[in-house]
Amino acid sequence: MNILIKNGHVIDPKNGLDAKHDIYIANHKIASVGKAPDSFIADQTIDATGLVVCPGLVDLSARLREPGFEYKATLESELQAAVAGGITSLACPPDTDPVLDEPGLVEMLKHRAKQLNLTNVYPLGALTSQLAGKQITEMCELAEAGCVGFSQADTAIIDTQVLWRAMQYAATFGFTVWLRAEEPFMAKDGVAHDGEIAARLGLKGIPAAAETLALAAILSIAKETGAKVHICRLSCGESIAMVREAKKQGLQVTCDVSANHLHLTEHDIGFFDAYFHLKPPLRSQRDKDALIAGLKDGTIDATCSDHTPVDDDAKLVPFGESEAGATGLELLLPLTLKWATENKVKLVDAITRITLAPASILGIDSGHLSVNANADICIFDPEQYWKIESKALLSQGKNSPFLGLELAGKVRYTLLNGQVVYQN
């Protein structure tokens, strides 16, 4: 099927495109940008006048909840939400039940996702068996089954010797190790940033040092082992300086920030609103400012949704007992645009953080509109405001700290492999 997307404002950071162009799609791939290929006849034409046409978004952290937590969400519901958010590729952490530590499970997940044919799913395999932090997994087997990296999800490896060996082993084969920096003893039972608000509300705090201490250990081992490391969801200002220094030293380190943390602080918890119970916790205004600046100057490579659908019952309890997490697939684009607008970041740079940069971290050929690339495309209206309401979200997780807020940036079409998989 041949598709013509005409009159759109094409933004493609990789190819330096930031102007009005027509895009021609044939045989699932981008046939041309600008000039019609010879004898091209469109079967479908999408009028993108007034709309932005960019590569399909790439999300570095989306929990799809399958297998094991289907009461929270299903692969189908979440991939529907992903395409509604313009996301055509996503990485999912291995903290399912059972944990993604067996090639068979990875193959099954890939197969199910392929059948749904909505978004490319790139599983992260467990770095240690059962995420228990004791035995490293069969990384080569898992990679062959489709894993693009190896992660501990939110479970830290307590034994630093195991962490060291896991990173050493991954480095042997050039696999990227995905880690969230949180020292587990310091963070134990914590539910909020160990700051002013936790002091006031009497919530058990997670100190910023829990992140910087773990980050220092990870960076030190990365230096020792030469492993490629991706640091997931930084939350503290001081961490940015540490990553900046590590990059300067030539370490193969990348990092991301959750879109939530670009807009919220500990103060938003208000009177114990469990929708603001996130992991890592929302931190101080100063931390938020540093994250915003770090993303702007490129120290932080990418923004992710940190999509974590949580069932209502898990939030309908006192703050400290509630499950951390928020739905995010449909909000990644508008929250990134809001960050860009508020901080005078060019649209092309904002798009880079959710397309090309995360694709490069994943090591996948995506996030660009080059000729012959798969036609994974997001078409959105940058001016259209929409109100974030539970019923408007396709994800089974209806909990968002942004409910009631109006955000600009509404996805109108999502194309996967040259097929329209979402239209609004």
Added chain:
Amino acid sequence: MHNPQLSDDGKLKHLLSIEGLPRNILNQILDTAESFVGVAEREVKKVPLLRGKTVCNIFFENSTRTRTTFEIAAKRLSADVINLNVNTSSQSKGETILDTIDNLIAMHADMFVVRHAQSGAAHFIARHVGPHINVINAGDGRHAHPTQGLLDVFTVRHYKPDMHNLRVAIVGDVLHSRVARSEIHALTTLGVPEVRVIAPKTLLPQHVEKLGVHVYHDMREGLKDVDVVMMLRLQNERMNGALLPSAQEYFKCYGLTQEKLDYAKPDAIVMHPGPMNRGVEIDSAVADGNQSVILPQVTYGIAVRMAVMSILAGNS
């Protein structure tokens, strides 16, 4: 941000925390409590203000003393009182808090007195109940114990009527203390110019100074020239491990002895929310000494709780 314990016209709807309550409401509670102090001395210790109302004491966490004072307060106001020890019944069978609350709502309770181990539990319940039900926080996690805070300032006001000219020291485990947070908010709202906290760093929250207090780690320095010494309870499980080395060392550094108390003003009063660990946080001679007002605190506690209940019922 709208304070959930106030109605649209600024009246007290629930008592969840002292924080955010205006001074006039605190004074209203204290003045009303003053009028209830005499009730206990009458032959018939009852007033009819809550007649026909049902007060539910829902305790998700054990506390005989607090529950009893609420029960006495409600009964002196002529209310029907139901006591529920939830941690030993429904919750252990898997029922959620909201299930428990919904059942009590269906039984047409009018007022919930709630204690829970989680900070924010009372706010959570208050969000859930209908407008005709009042919620009183009887202690939630480390967050707040507003009636205790109020009875403490009631006691301070009784012995030291000029609140605008006081130095108050709060000593001990501020980190885990809901009482301390409520005391701090009550004292600062009522215009006490200097509130100090005295404790080792392990027992103080990060950024505690943001609550408007001065921080001291040395007992003698911190008690110098204060008018009021509020001691906090130290739970035995916090005695060992990483927070404190031993009971002996705690007593040496932070236990209130007459020698340390002598750094305060000669007429300083000594308070304690109870139950006390004698010989750990306070020396028996001080607890029973002539500067101690620990037992009057308990007596005033009933009057303050009666005041809160009657004001809430009147505002409903």
